[in-house]
Amino acid sequence: MPEILFCTVPPLSHLRDAEIQAAIDQKTKPLGSLGSLETLALQIARIQQTSTPVLSKPHICVFAADHGLAQEGVSAYPSDVTAQMVINFFHGGAGINVFAAQHGIALTIVDAGVNAEFRAHPHFINAKTQRGSRNMLRESAMSHEDCAAAVRRGREIVRGIHAEGCNVIGFGEMGIGNTSAAALLMHSITQIPLEDCIGKGTGLSDAQMQHKVHILQQVVKRHTITTSEQSSPMSILQTFGGFEIAMMCGAMLEAAHLHMILLIDGFIASSALLVAHAACPQILEYCIFSHESDEQGHKKMLAYLGATPLLRLGLRLGEGTGCALAYPLVVSAVAFLNSMATFSSAGVSTKTV
């Protein structure tokens, strides 16, 4: 598979950093007193190469898919829930609907590989080639062609959203079984011990958790060759990724390629980013990490990426809910930079020393 699918993210210029930082420092507040919001303002201004950045048509794209491995009992919920939740998204009843509506964030639901057919809906895209990934205990999760198609479709979808004027995009997911796929991707890419990558997902009991660990250990054994350090990000994705993760990976790369601001959600979304990052490390400059998930592997995943999350609320819902909940802080970062008075404009004295 051609790695060129992945390598299209331009590094950001830091030439205007000093100018942007000066604009931040002239605002009527003690130096640095807006903490992470100042870091965020600098990052956004750098992405847009201006000290007066603008957030335009915020959008969250939720990718849904089923997982062959779910039949091994790795989730607390039945696979049917994936399709049921897609319909819940259509009707506006899910967490992401509520939080996206609260913040004026547009929502697109993508069928990346759900084991069901859906009626047309104005915010729905049918992008699947398969009705779910394959059982990784027996074979790779996706065929070469299907995985590449998913990455490409993710990129196309983001191109469409960008063409409508969006410059800030979040990525969410729904897929019963996908914490298993994410844990396997994480282990394979970061070489962090498998047990440290596996969490309780939607809420496994201790016994169910033991079973999940056992199954994932078997999967890793089955695919020893592809987990060697020589493996390419694409082959790892094909082996362990779900369709929603593959499509999200393509979507993230395209968004960074287009100089959009990327809002990264929790454990699953971050696993897609891990793959994208393995191919294109410079993608991180475009990423805002919305939160640290309660799913145990996420903290280590963020540490691996050197990422500081905005929120730590013990969330583990997925769907892009962390992106939506953190979004007002992104707006605040841009707002203070654009709208606060400066010491000179407000006639406020600066430090005495």
Place this chain on the structure above:
Amino acid sequence: MPEILFCTVPPLSHLRDAEIQAAIDQKTKPLGSLGSLETLALQIARIQQTSTPVLSKPHICVFAADHGLAQEGVSAYPSDVTAQMVINFFHGGAGINVFAAQHGIALTIVDAGVNAEFRAHPHFINAKTQRGSRNMLRESAMSHEDCAAAVRRGREIVRGIHAEGCNVIGFGEMGIGNTSAAALLMHSITQIPLEDCIGKGTGLSDAQMQHKVHILQQVVKRHTITTSEQSSPMSILQTFGGFEIAMMCGAMLEAAHLHMILLIDGFIASSALLVAHAACPQILEYCIFSHESDEQGHKKMLAYLGATPLLRLGLRLGEGTGCALAYPLVVSAVAFLNSMATFSSAGVSTKTV
């Protein structure tokens, strides 16, 4: 001074907790997967004694005052900045203006004791009896009568805001020198070593910080009698508090008395709450802790109160900015409880086990 000024906060009934928790648990999400937002939803629903709570006319009240101790060089900024920032608030140029506007939060600026006179402004209340507190190196910060008047005025102001239909209120402050007052209140009430209560405020150098510690040590020595464990919250407040802190303390108590939701900001606002809490521990049930400040004493202050902050963004701006920045999470907590579908209404399967 009659402690009755303070003791008017009714304990909350927990009788409906099970019903509210059931409403939270029936939403289409894994149990507990909204983390702190679920805790918040339960708290708000408990305050309002309904599983369909409503946030009405959110309001932030910013109390400003000057501090006699500022003449000892305990701040990085000159005292003039207090009045200059009040005018900045009037013109909409401060951080709190930007964030309150972003979230539709009404703003009232209160002159609790600024060393300047201001013209009338639609969102301004002149509530001062003195143009700043006294120099604590020489005498108590406030007289008995002035302190009591400040507490009473704080309560009156909140009664007025409540009468206009507000049920969720944040408290902010502006006052050059007020991290010193807050540190002294904290030390006096919690018995935490003084050095652990003192921080760099608006940004002191190491040498300036040493000077601040030295000055505050002298203040504590000067007022040894009042820092004994026998001291009443009111006498501690009178000795060390600034006028904005005293007024905020009264405002917080009145808000809880009226069953409003209280948004607590950073180090200074929390020091006002410490006083209120010392008199009326049940006030905590009404408090949402918006963030953990970068001012070093705040973390220990929150631990003393057993409080978990929503945000940890390294903020140290004051003005109620933390309240405003955390407010969308409060809205989200209420929104998911009111607007998400339930498993049965959405036809989503529940856990398999």
